[in-house]
Each structure stands twice: as C-alpha cells, then as structure tokens.
Amino acid sequence: MAFLALLPGILLFLLAYFRARKLLFPDLFFGSSTALLFFLFGIFSASLHLPQNQPQHYIHKISSEKAHFLKLSILETLKPDAFSDKYIAEVNAVNGKSAHGKLLVLLPKDSLKKPFLEGEQLLISADLTPVPPPLNLHQFNYADFMNRKGVWRQANLRQGTFKKLQKKESGLKTSAANWxxxxxxxxxxxxxxxxxxxxxxxxxxxxxxxxxxxxxxxxxxxxAIHILAVSGLHVGIIMLMLHWLFKPLTGLKNGKFLKTFLVILCLWGFAVLAGLSPSVVRAVTMFSFLAVGLEIKRRTGTLNSIFLSLLLLLLVKPGWIFEVGFQLSYLAVLSIVLFQPLLNRLYTPANRILKYFWDLLSVTLAAQLGVLPLSLYYFHQFPxxxxxxxxxxxxxxxxxxxxxxxxxxxxxxxxxxxxxxxxxxxxxxxxxxxxxxxxxxxxxxxxxxGFSLAEVLSWYLFLFTAFLLWKSFGYKRLLAVLISAIILQSVYISSEVRQENRLIVFHKSRSSLVATQHNDQLMLYHNLKSPAKDLKLLQNFMVGEDLQQIREAPLKNIYLQKGHFLMLIDSSGFLPKQTPFNTHLLLTGAPGINLERLLMNLKPAAIIADGSNYPSVIKKWKKTAKAKHIPFFYTGEDGAYILE
Structure with a gap:
C-alpha cells in the first residue's frame, strides 16, 4: 500500500523536475513535490520496518498454543533491573526454520550463572510475550521504548530454559564488544x-x-546528564580535535579531501569502539556531514549537512525520530548553529580569555534554549x-x-x-x-x-518566529511572533479551565489505592503504612496531570462517580444487604468469599481486582466472572482501572 502511494509521488517529482529545468526562476511546485516525495519515502521506509510487513519475522512463526525453540545471538546488554539482567538478541531461527527480528531476553539474576556476552549464541525454549505496558498512568512506557527499537516480544528465562552454543556470532559489533x-x-x-x-x-x-x-x-x-552518554557532545569534541590535528594536511594537494576523509574515518572508528549504539551512530553520522560542512565554511552548508544526515538516518531507521536522544541531539545542534551567532552579536569580549568563556557560555545557552521545552516534557525538571x-x-x-x-x-x-x-x-x-x-x-x-505536548509545540513555534524576527526585523515577522504568543497563551488558558472528573483504581503490589480526581485536586484513599505522596507512581501521576493538591484518607466501602457506584469488598468479606444498581465491585485484600454465590444475588457492571490480592485467587475469580459473562479487570495485567 505504501509503495503504491510512493509511485505517484515519484512521477510528480519527475514532472516537477523537468518543468523546473525550463523555468528561469524556480517556483513552489518543485519544492512542494520534493517535500511530498520525502514524506512518502518516509512512510514507505517506516512500513518496511513493521513486523507485519516482514514475512520472515519471528512473530509470524510463533503461537501461544505450543512451546518454541529459538536460536538467538546476543546483540546488546541493557541496564539490569532488581531481578533480571536484560539483553537484546537477534532471532536466527524458530524451530529450526530461518527467522529474524529482535527479542528482549530477561535472565534472572543468579550468582551461579554467568551473564551473557555480546556475540554469544543461545538455544532457548520459552514463551514469547509482548513487552508489558505500564500499569499506571504517566509511568515510563517500556513497551513503547522497546517497540521503537524494533523489539516486539520478550522471553523471560525464569520460566524457560536455555543452552549456550559453542559457536559465537562474528561481525563488527561482536569484535567491538570483545575489545x-x-x-x-x-x-x-x-x-x-x-x-x-x-x-x-x-x-x-x-x-x-x-x-x-x-x-x-x-x-x-x-x-550534566549529556556527559554520561557517548553522543553528540563527545563526538563533536573529538571532531574538533581531529579537525585541528589534521589541519596541516590542508597545505598538500587535495589536502582538504584527505583531511576530511581521515576525520570521518577516525569518527567511525570511535563509533565501532563505542559499540555502534544508536546514539553513537546518530552522532557520528551527523558530525560526518558536519565535517564536510566545516570545509565549505558557510552556515548554509552546515545546515544542509545537518538536514542531510537527518534525512539519511530517518530513511534507514524511521523509528529513531521517536527516541529522546535523537530529538535532543538534533535540536541542540540546530539551536547552536542558529542562535549562537545571534547571541554573539550581543557582546564582543575584548580579550581572548573572555572570548573563550563567552563562546562557551553562548553555546551552552543556545543549546539549552533549543532543548528546554522538550527536556521539560520528558524529564519534568530544569537544572x-x-x-x-x-x-x-x-x-x-x-x-x-x-x-x-x-x-x-x-x-x-x-x-x-x-x-x-x-x-x-x-x-x-x-x-x-x-x-x-x-x-x-x-x-x-x-x-x-508539568509540561504537555501542546506546550512543547507552541513554545517551539514561538522560538522559531522569535528567531526569524531577531535575525531580521520586519512587520510580517513581528506579526508572526504576536500570533505565536497568542497561541501559547491560549494553550495555558485552556489548561487552566479544564474539567477533569474521574475515579481511578491504581495498581500497587500488596496495597489498595483508590483516587477521585476533580480538576487539579486528587483525593486518595489507601491502606498504606507511609504517606502516599512519597510513592513514585503518584508523583508521576501528579506531574503528568499537573495536579496541585493531594489529600489522603483511609479506604471507604463505597464511592460514587457520576451515577456509577464502586463498592469495595476487603479481607473481611463484608457486603451490604442492599446494593445500588450499576455497581462496580472492587475486591481487595483477597477476601474469603464465594464469588459465584455472590454473583447470583449481585449483578455488578464489572469486577475489579487490585494488586493486594493473591494471583491464585485472581485466576479463580477471572474464571468465575467469565462464566457469568461479567467483565473482569485485574490491575496487575490490565493496568489502572478508570471510571469516567
């Protein structure tokens, strides 16, 4: 389907190209057709990377009805959690048949077992399950994070078996890992x-x-978090040093070409040593183009180099556009190229020492200006x-x-x-x-x-129009700044007058948390032994919803939400003789009840079990609810239950 859409785009571009050759002055038609072609190429490339469009992908060769034997090669070691070491592996075969695709492998921590190494090949037998999404609102979505890396399933070796094979994968990344x-x-x-x-x-x-x-x-x-990741900052410093180191070569015949070639070769050598991680590959690709742009010695050459590297990377890996590091790297570099010359207009130091520190400060301010809205959106803090x-x-x-x-x-x-x-x-x-x-x-x-996506977009619109006005004053540019300022104000005004009214059952292991949200206030009912505001899941929720106030109280037996009742049955198993119509039943503390007998007298709209119940009891409840055709929600699998 994407290919069929691409064909008209190519034909339109060719028509625009041959038409433009006959024109003395170019018009918008050629530029618009070129932009459309790149857009269609992006859609085509993105569709090719989806597993459903790859017949040999392992998700087409597995089923939930039977166990599978998979041959894997370890590609990358991830940061472990409290219970497991984590790896990204490439699937080579499923049940002896050739396959491909990335898989998240979880190895339970065990002092008797050695961790896997990059390049090692494994034979495993385990169930492949989707990477679980977050169970509460505004938590980090690890499933989306893995999906953008091309990882669509995980294998937990706690419930499976594995065997290390003698033969190891060979290749550039494996050699770099050995080094x-x-x-x-x-x-x-x-x-x-x-x-x-x-x-x-x-x-x-x-x-x-x-x-x-x-x-x-x-x-x-x-x-200083950018210092910990080998990315644009490190590669940029290395490129400038190499640029200075090979500068004498410019005196030779074809010296500029030789110098640029050696700089790019050294940059890619560093990328191999750093494991060819996505952040390093992105940075080295961008600065390889910038190395060429530096030799051109024009700001337009630098900008063209940045956008060419951006286009190349997104055509090869379209999913990278959703990665935080990718977005921040390019925004920082673009902001430095655009804003730093303008900041230098404000002040010209008298001596070289002051000039050095002013240049450093202006680069820092320019980079921060470009990444600040996105940093607030993702990390909700400002150093x-x-x-x-x-x-x-x-x-x-x-x-x-x-x-x-x-x-x-x-x-x-x-x-x-x-x-x-x-x-x-x-x-x-x-x-x-x-x-x-x-x-x-x-x-x-x-x-x-708290920082919403609407705020991010409106702030970048304002910064872009302010840049154009700062660069060259004009009536139309001033009008654009005023319009963007009005849009920005409208976003903040609309967020202040929002109407949010809902009831939420959060997931928390061994505890029960029920909250009612009214606009910017949260009323939380719980049985925790410590203040609920110290919980990370609630801190994330408060920031994500931009809530100003939280109040706490013990759990109640019944809650009302816009004509819907939520009735709580705790470990005592007590239930009122008369219950309202359209009741949602919340089971907490693993109450010793006969659910089948209870459902004969009570016809709830839904049954909810939170994280305070035993898994074995939940399985029985789920089976009973299914037999009675009543919706059953378990917060440990389905996430927080929301009653609007």
Missing part, C-alpha cells in the same frame, strides 16, 4: 574505584550499565545551575577524553605507568565531586514541572 571487554579488564588491573571505572566506560566506551543510581541522579540534577556545570566541566572534557584514550591504549599494551593511572583516577574523581557539589544545591533544581 571493550579487554579494555575493561585492562583498566581493572590498575585499581580504579568502581565509580571511576564506570564513568570511564560511559565516557569512552558508551557503556552506562554499571553507573550507580546515585551518580546518574547527581549528573541529571547538575544538568538551574546548568551553565555553571558546563563552564566548570566542558573546558576539561576534551582533556578527559584525550587522556582517556591514552590510558586505554597504554593499558591494552600493558605499559600504563601507575602515576598516569592515578592521575587520571584523580581527574575522574574531581569530575564526580564537582557534579556532586553542584547537585547538592537542590534549591536550584526545579522539579516536578
């Missing part, structure tokens, strides 16, 4: 502390799995000391990266002097202490900021 393991082993010989070693692996090898939660949170609070973090850390990040490469090389050849290792360890420790000190000033970290 990273050798580097990590070589560095461990020089007694780096765990925090220092994990930071070196993150900065230079793109491996963030071993970073502690405390260190990660401190970097986020200090506005007020971000400029101080960048002024203290960015000037030395290049030194940290260069010295890190030297330390890695000397460690690999077993020629790393102890004083160099100790010096580098001290530098990394100073970096961690600096970030900890900045993060310690919590009064400058603005958290729990």
């Amino acid at each position: 990273r393991r050798k580097i990590s082993a070589a560095l461990k010989k020089h007694h780096f502390e765990q925090d220092e070693l994990s930071l070196v692996q993150a900065l230079l090898l793109g491996q963030k799995q071993d970073i502690s939660a405390q260190t990660y949170n401190n970097f986020a609070a200090a506005g 007020g000391l971000f400029f101080l973090t960048n002024l203290l850390i960015l000037p030395f990040l290049g030194v940290i990266l260069i010295m890190g490469v030297l330390v890695i090389f000397l460690a690999l050849v077993d020629m790393l002097p102890s004083f160099i290792a100790e010096t580098y360890g001290i530098i990394i420790k100073i970096l961690i202490k600096t970030v900890d000190w900045i993060a310690g000033h919590e009064q400058f970290l603005f958290k729990d900021i």
Whole structure:
C-alpha cells in the first residue's frame, strides 16, 4: 500500500523536475513535490520496518498454543533491573526454520550463572510475550521504548530454559564488544574505584550499565546528564580535535579531501569502539556531514549537512525520530548553529580569555534554549545551575577524553605507568565531586514541572518566529511572533479551565489505592503504612496531570462517580444487604468469599481486582466472572482501572 502511494509521488517529482529545468526562476511546485516525495519515502521506509510487513519475522512463526525453540545471538546488554539482567538478541531461527527480528531476553539474576556476552549464541525454549505496558498512568512506557527499537516480544528465562552454543556470532559489533571487554579488564588491573571505572566506560566506551543510581541522579540534577552518554557532545569534541590535528594536511594537494576523509574515518572508528549504539551512530553520522560542512565554511552548508544526515538516518531507521536522544541531539545542534551567532552579536569580549568563556557560555545557552521545552516534557525538571556545570566541566572534557584514550591504549599494551593511572583516577574523581557539589544545591533544581505536548509545540513555534524576527526585523515577522504568543497563551488558558472528573483504581503490589480526581485536586484513599505522596507512581501521576493538591484518607466501602457506584469488598468479606444498581465491585485484600454465590444475588457492571490480592485467587475469580459473562479487570495485567 505504501509503495503504491510512493509511485505517484515519484512521477510528480519527475514532472516537477523537468518543468523546473525550463523555468528561469524556480517556483513552489518543485519544492512542494520534493517535500511530498520525502514524506512518502518516509512512510514507505517506516512500513518496511513493521513486523507485519516482514514475512520472515519471528512473530509470524510463533503461537501461544505450543512451546518454541529459538536460536538467538546476543546483540546488546541493557541496564539490569532488581531481578533480571536484560539483553537484546537477534532471532536466527524458530524451530529450526530461518527467522529474524529482535527479542528482549530477561535472565534472572543468579550468582551461579554467568551473564551473557555480546556475540554469544543461545538455544532457548520459552514463551514469547509482548513487552508489558505500564500499569499506571504517566509511568515510563517500556513497551513503547522497546517497540521503537524494533523489539516486539520478550522471553523471560525464569520460566524457560536455555543452552549456550559453542559457536559465537562474528561481525563488527561482536569484535567491538570483545575489545571493550579487554579494555575493561585492562583498566581493572590498575585499581580504579568502581565509580571511576564506570564513568570511564560511559565516557569512552558508551557503556552506562554499571553507573550507580546515585551518580546518574547527581549528573541529571547538575544538568550534566549529556556527559554520561557517548553522543553528540563527545563526538563533536573529538571532531574538533581531529579537525585541528589534521589541519596541516590542508597545505598538500587535495589536502582538504584527505583531511576530511581521515576525520570521518577516525569518527567511525570511535563509533565501532563505542559499540555502534544508536546514539553513537546518530552522532557520528551527523558530525560526518558536519565535517564536510566545516570545509565549505558557510552556515548554509552546515545546515544542509545537518538536514542531510537527518534525512539519511530517518530513511534507514524511521523509528529513531521517536527516541529522546535523537530529538535532543538534533535540536541542540540546530539551536547552536542558529542562535549562537545571534547571541554573539550581543557582546564582543575584548580579550581572548573572555572570548573563550563567552563562546562557551553562548553555546551552552543556545543549546539549552533549543532543548528546554522538550527536556521539560520528558524529564519534568530544569537544572538551574546548568551553565555553571558546563563552564566548570566542558573546558576539561576534551582533556578527559584525550587522556582517556591514552590510558586505554597504554593499558591494552600493558605499559600504563601507575602515576598516569592515578592521575587520571584523580581527574575522574574531581569530575564526580564537582557534579556532586553542584547537585547538592537542590534549591536550584526545579522539579516536578508539568509540561504537555501542546506546550512543547507552541513554545517551539514561538522560538522559531522569535528567531526569524531577531535575525531580521520586519512587520510580517513581528506579526508572526504576536500570533505565536497568542497561541501559547491560549494553550495555558485552556489548561487552566479544564474539567477533569474521574475515579481511578491504581495498581500497587500488596496495597489498595483508590483516587477521585476533580480538576487539579486528587483525593486518595489507601491502606498504606507511609504517606502516599512519597510513592513514585503518584508523583508521576501528579506531574503528568499537573495536579496541585493531594489529600489522603483511609479506604471507604463505597464511592460514587457520576451515577456509577464502586463498592469495595476487603479481607473481611463484608457486603451490604442492599446494593445500588450499576455497581462496580472492587475486591481487595483477597477476601474469603464465594464469588459465584455472590454473583447470583449481585449483578455488578464489572469486577475489579487490585494488586493486594493473591494471583491464585485472581485466576479463580477471572474464571468465575467469565462464566457469568461479567467483565473482569485485574490491575496487575490490565493496568489502572478508570471510571469516567
């Protein structure tokens, strides 16, 4: 279907192209047809990546009625959770028949079992289930996150079996993973502390799995989270250093071509070493085009390089457009290219030292201006000391990266002097202490900021029109700024006058939480032993809904929501003799009731079981409700129950 839509787009583009060749001045027809062609190409590429359009994808070769044997190759190690190590694997075969597709593999943590390594091949027998969505509103959607990576099923080896095969997968990524393991082993010989070693692996090898939660949170609070991911910042610094290192080559014949070729070759060598992760591939692709743009020495050449890399990446991997890192990287670079020259107009330092720090500050401000709306939307916080973090850390990040490469090389050849290792360890420790000190000033970290998608779009519209006006003043541009300001105000006014009235049964293991939401206030009924406002799920809900007030009270037996009653039966099993019509029945605390007998007298509109019940009891209730043709909802599978 997408291909059939693409054909008219190609014909229209060819018609516009040959027509444009005969025109003295180009018109909108050619540009519009080109934009339409790219749009249709995007739809075609996206449809090709969907499993339903790939006959050899493993989802077409599995069923829920029987067990399957799958041959896998481990592609990537993910950050583990409290119970399992996580991996992304490529399916090679299902029941001996060739197949492909990515699979999330969960390996239960066990001190007797060694974790999987990239390149290892496995034979597993396990049920393949969809990656579960979040069970409560405004929680991180891990299912969507995995789907955008092309992962549509998961295999939990806690309920399955596996066998490691002797043969290992060969290839560029496997070789890079082996090199990273050798580097990590070589560095461990020089007694780096765990925090220092994990930071070196993150900065230079793109491996963030071993970073502690405390260190990660401190970097986020200090506005330095971008330092932990090998992405645009690191690749940009490396590109500028390579640009300076190979500058003497420009004096040779075809020197510019040779210089650009060597810069791009070194960048891709770094990408291979960092594991060819999506963030690294995106950054290296973008800066490979920028390396060409730098030689052109025109701002339009730089912008064209950015958009060409963007187009190429999205044609190859259209799902990347939904990834946060992709969006932030390109917005930061675009914002620097567009806004930094304008900021430099405001002030021209008198000496080179002031100019260096002003350039650094203006780049930081320009990047922050471009990513701020999206950062608030995804992370709901703003580090007020971000400029101080960048002024203290960015000037030395290049030194940290260069010295890190030297330390890695000397460690690999077993020629790393102890004083160099100790010096580098001290530098990394100073970096961690600096970030900890900045993060310690919590009064400058603005958290729990509610920010909607409508606000993001309206703010970017305002910034774009303000940029055009700032660049060149004009009546039409001023009018565009005023219109965008009115749209922005309308978004905020509409959010203030919203009318939200609903009842929610949240999922919480071993507890019951029932809430009524009225506009910007939440009334929460629960049986928790500690204040409910400390729960992460409620904090996420309050921020996501931009709620201003929460009140708490013990659980009640009956709730009313717009003519619908929610009746609670707890562990006592008590039920009133008379019950209202159109009642929703909430079972909590695994009450010892005979549900079949109860349903003979009571005809509820629906039965809800929350996380305070035993799984074995829920299975019986579900079976009984199905036999009586009554809808049954279990919050541990179906998520929070909402009664509008």
